[in-house]
Amino acid sequence: MSSVTDTPLALRTPPATPIPAAPAAPSVPAYPWNRRILRGTGAVVTRVAAIAVLAAVWEIFPRLGLVDATFLPPLSEVLAAWWQLVLSGELIDHTRASLSRSLAGFGLAIVVAIPLGLLIGWYKPVANLLNPVLELFRNTAALALLPVFVLILGLGETSKVAIIFYACSWPILLNTVSGVRTVDPLLIKSARSLGLGPLRLFQKVILPAAVPTIFTGIRLAGAYSILILIAAEMVGAKAGLGYLINYAQYNFAVPDMYAGIITISAIGLVVNQVLVLTERRFSTWRTTN
Incomplete structure (x- = not known):
C-alpha cells in the first residue's frame, strides 16, 4: 500500500491561495453640479x-x-420717493435719456477704439506714428475737457455723446494695445512654425489671446460711460439722471436726489454684469477651474 509520500511531486496539487480582492474604485459624487450650485x-x-x-x-x-x-433720510423714505418718481414716469424719462446718451458714446468707443488698438498693437509703424499723440491725450482728464466740448459742440446731445465717447475710448484702446502686445511669444512662434500666415496668425492666436484684456477695458469703459454722463448732464441738460440729481439738490428734494443715485448704481451693476456674461461668451475657449 503506497503512502502519500509515494505520490510524484509533479502530481501534487498546491494548496489554493485566496485571490486578493480588487481595490475599490474611488467614489465619484453622483451629482457634481451640487457643489457648483x-x-x-x-x-x-x-x-x-x-x-x-x-x-x-x-x-x-x-x-x-x-x-x-x-x-x-431713512432708506424707506428714499424708496418711497423712488416709487413715486416711477409712477409719475419722471424717473423712466430721465433714465431713457441717460441710457441713450451713454450707450451711444459707449458703442462708438467700442467700434472705434478696438480696431485702432489692434492696429497699434500689431503694426509697429502705426504705433510709432500715433504714440506721441496718444501719450498727449491719455493724460488729459475727460472732465477737464468738458468745457471745450461744450464750447465747440454746444449744450445739446452732441457734446454729451462726444465726451462719453472720448472718456470710454481710452481704457478700451489702451487695454486692446496691451492685450495684443502681451500675447505669449511661444504661442506666436508655435503658430508660425505650423505655417500660419500673418492674417491667420492674428485671427487664430493674437485676437483670442487678447480678448480677456480687451474686455477688461470694455468693462472699465462701461463704468466711465455712467460716471462721465452724470457730470455732463449736470451742465446745460434738461433731462437725464444727472439733471434729476442736480435739480433735486437745488430744490432740497433730498429723497429724490438719493433715488437718482440708487438708480445710477443699479444701472452700473446691470451693465457690468451684462459685460461679464458677454466676456464669458467670447472666452469659452478658456479653461476654468
Missing part, C-alpha cells in the same frame, strides 16, 4: 447679506439720530 448659492447669500446690512444701517442710523435725517 452650493458655491453659487453661498456667493449670492453673502452678497445679499452685505447689501441687507447696508440697507439696515441706512434705515436705522437716521431714525436713531446718529446721522442727520435731513441730509440722509
Whole structure:
C-alpha cells in the first residue's frame, strides 16, 4: 500500500491561495453640479447679506439720530420717493435719456477704439506714428475737457455723446494695445512654425489671446460711460439722471436726489454684469477651474 509520500511531486496539487480582492474604485459624487450650485448659492447669500446690512444701517442710523435725517433720510423714505418718481414716469424719462446718451458714446468707443488698438498693437509703424499723440491725450482728464466740448459742440446731445465717447475710448484702446502686445511669444512662434500666415496668425492666436484684456477695458469703459454722463448732464441738460440729481439738490428734494443715485448704481451693476456674461461668451475657449 503506497503512502502519500509515494505520490510524484509533479502530481501534487498546491494548496489554493485566496485571490486578493480588487481595490475599490474611488467614489465619484453622483451629482457634481451640487457643489457648483452650493458655491453659487453661498456667493449670492453673502452678497445679499452685505447689501441687507447696508440697507439696515441706512434705515436705522437716521431714525436713531446718529446721522442727520435731513441730509440722509431713512432708506424707506428714499424708496418711497423712488416709487413715486416711477409712477409719475419722471424717473423712466430721465433714465431713457441717460441710457441713450451713454450707450451711444459707449458703442462708438467700442467700434472705434478696438480696431485702432489692434492696429497699434500689431503694426509697429502705426504705433510709432500715433504714440506721441496718444501719450498727449491719455493724460488729459475727460472732465477737464468738458468745457471745450461744450464750447465747440454746444449744450445739446452732441457734446454729451462726444465726451462719453472720448472718456470710454481710452481704457478700451489702451487695454486692446496691451492685450495684443502681451500675447505669449511661444504661442506666436508655435503658430508660425505650423505655417500660419500673418492674417491667420492674428485671427487664430493674437485676437483670442487678447480678448480677456480687451474686455477688461470694455468693462472699465462701461463704468466711465455712467460716471462721465452724470457730470455732463449736470451742465446745460434738461433731462437725464444727472439733471434729476442736480435739480433735486437745488430744490432740497433730498429723497429724490438719493433715488437718482440708487438708480445710477443699479444701472452700473446691470451693465457690468451684462459685460461679464458677454466676456464669458467670447472666452469659452478658456479653461476654468
